[in-house]
Amino acid sequence: MQYEVLNCEDVADVLADCARGESALPVEARRHVEQCLRCQAEVVQYRKLLRALHKMRTELLEPAPGLLAEVLVGLEVAGERQALRSALAGKKVAYIGGIAAAATAAAAGGAIVLVRTRARRLAS
Amino acid sequence: MPEEVAGLVAAAQAGDRKAFDELVRVTYLDTYTLAYRLTGNEEDARDVVQEAYLRAFRGLKRFRGEARFSTWMYRITANCASTHLGKRRRHRHEELTDEVVDELHSGADPEASLEADSLRAQLQEVLRGLPPKLRAVVVLRDIYDLPHEAIAAELGISESAAKVRLHRARRKLREDLFPMPADDDACNDRDAHAV
Numbered sequence: 001m002q003y004e005v006l007n008c009e010d011v012a013d014v015l016a017d018c019a020r021g022e023s024a025l026p027v028e029a030r031r032h033v034e035q036c037l038r039c040q041a042e043v044v045q046y047r048k049l050l051r052a053l054h055k056m057r058t059e060l061l062e063p064a065p066g067l068l069a070e071v072l073v074g075l076e077v078a079g080e081r082q083a084l085r086s087a088l089a090g091k092k093v094a095y096i097g098g099i100a101a102a103a104t105a106a107a108a109g110g111a112i113v114l115v116r117t118r119a120r121r122l123a124s
Numbered sequence: 125m126p127e128e129v130a131g132l133v134a135a136a137q138a139g140d141r142k143a144f145d146e147l148v149r150v151t152y153l154d155t156y157t158l159a160y161r162l163t164g165n166e167e168d169a170r171d172v173v174q175e176a177y178l179r180a181f182r183g184l185k186r187f188r189g190e191a192r193f194s195t196w197m198y199r200i201t202a203n204c205a206s207t208h209l210g211k212r213r214r215h216r217h218e219e220l221t222d223e224v225v226d227e228l229h230s231g232a233d234p235e236a237s238l239e240a241d242s243l244r245a246q247l248q249e250v251l252r253g254l255p256p257k258l259r260a261v262v263v264l265r266d267i268y269d270l271p272h273e274a275i276a277a278e279l280g281i282s283e284s285a286a287k288v289r290l291h292r293a294r295r296k297l298r299e300d301l302f303p304m305p306a307d308d309d310a311c312n313d314r315d316a317h318a319v
């Protein structure tokens with residue numbers, strides 16, 4: 001079976017993925033790494049690097065005081081704006097509702113007038 | 125902690141403002157840490173944290189319980205940091221570049237380097253020296269474990285671009301952490317191909 005001969009540059013990008021356990025090395029890459037001390041050393045270095053990066057996940061950095069208060073104040077302002085907007089939107093709905101109710105009342109009133117007129121006409 | 129967070133999320137989604145404040149209280153150090161790692165400085169990190177919680181507050185109804193709240197917050201923070209840094213650069217008329225500038229160690233105090241004897245301390249330093257665009261992908265992938273497609277989506281780049289940046293970032297970090305002795309290796313044609 002013929003394999004493509006790869007050099008260090010060809011396999012460079014997959015070494016870290018392999019060290020992270022994301023992907024297995026393709027056959028050709030593995031053949032190169034098995035014979036190349038330099039690439040083997042790099043895999044070991046990537047493992048150390050990735051382990052150290054992974055550990056950083058649980059470290060927390062401490063900001064200068066005041067950040068929490070700043071965020072909470074910002075949220076309060078945003079919350080008030082949101083409440084105001086929905087209150088205004090509510091009023092708008094009430095206003096439109098008022099117009100609709102008035103129109104319905106007017107239409108109903110008109111209908112009553114019409115019925116009376118017809119009734120009068122029938123009576124006469 | 126995750127159950128506590130889930131309870132707070134549910135209460136906040138039901139309109140309990142106090143619950144959202146409490147959610148901020150229990151998660152903001154985590155959010156700040158990520159923001160700092162992405163922006164590289166306190167001032168920008170604080171702005172990003174502010175913006176991220178405002179966006180989370182406005183978008184909370186859209187949050188579905190399938191993802192963890194922390195992951196959702198990381199994505200929002202990454203997106204805010206990317207927008208924030210983009211705006212800053214445009215403001216300063218800087219070119220958007222992800223070129224690796226090799227001056228990380230040139231100005232470094234040798235005594236300070238000696239003090240940074242643990243790998244972790246050195247890693248913090250070399251990470252800070254990465255260009256923001258490269259730093260973002262390696263932080264989100266290798267520290268916070270976000271999937272490639274999420275990273276690409278939040279940074280506004282293609283998935284393949286995110287992978288290319290990740291490879292470059294990891295390589296730069298490795299080279300800075302484990303500098304090679306003078307090259308006498310026959311198997312060394314890498315720099316000629318480096319992008």
Ligand SMILES: [Zn+2]
Nearest residue numbers: 008036038039
């Ligand atoms: Zn090799």
